[in-house]
Amino acid sequence: MTTFDISKPHEYDHRHADVSSGWLRASVFGAMDGLVSNVGLIAGIAAAGAAPGVVAITGISGLIAGAISMALGEYTSVRTANEQLDSEVRTERDAHSRNPEGEQAELAALFERLGMSDDIAETAAEQVHANSEQAVRVHLSHELGLSPEEKPSPWVAAISSFFSFGVGAIIPILPFMFGFGTLAWGLAFGGAGLIIAGSLAARVTRRNWVMGAIRQLVFGGVAVAATYTIGKLLGVSALG
DSSP, rough: OOOOOTOOHHHTTTOOOOOOOOOOHHHHHHHHHHHHHHHHHHHHHHHHOHHHHHHHHHHHHHHHHHHHHHHHHHHHHHHHHHHHHHHHHHHHHHHHHHHHHHHHHHHHHHHHHHOOOOOHHHHHHHHHSSSSHHHHHHHHEEEEEEETTTTOHHHHHHHHHHHHHHHHHHHHHHHHHOOOOOHHHHHHHHHHHHHHHHHHHHTTTOOHHHHOOOOOOOHHHHHHHHHHHHHHHHHHHOOO
């Protein structure tokens, strides 16, 4: 018979997913962006009258350029966010060095707003401030909702985004790569990819997978409608 320590609810009652590593957001965003952007791209170029080979080359070029762009963008954005967090940590440390009594009083007031009595709040703030680094972490957590220990890796975000974008972007151009490329097949593959990606993202976040699939299909449909219309209006001859 398995026994559980009820003082540790995360061991017997529920567990949380890892939301701080950065891979999930980057992967979902990359896959969705790859699907939507390349479905829209092939819809526009095919509607303009381009040959299947041209559509395939365009889609592959979009895949490569988009995957690199997504990876660089994710790396830069996550790295910048981490550097901003480091800056806030330095700011908080400086404030504690200049005015430790004021920072302790500020924390006590915050504890009071959370429902503690005056005496308990002051005692708790004093105990927290006995460890300066712990005090900095508590202040950042309560004042800004930040945790210095939970910085996502820019490399994980970049690599996840690169590969997930590539996977998403290749789906709508598969028919053109294997010789049965028509716009209808490309849209069918892209639509199936959008449904699968939307449902998987919803399942990971414990939401209704049907609604997630429909939402992503609608988003992709908007992109296809816009690029298809532009492609029809311009046409290959107009671009030449």
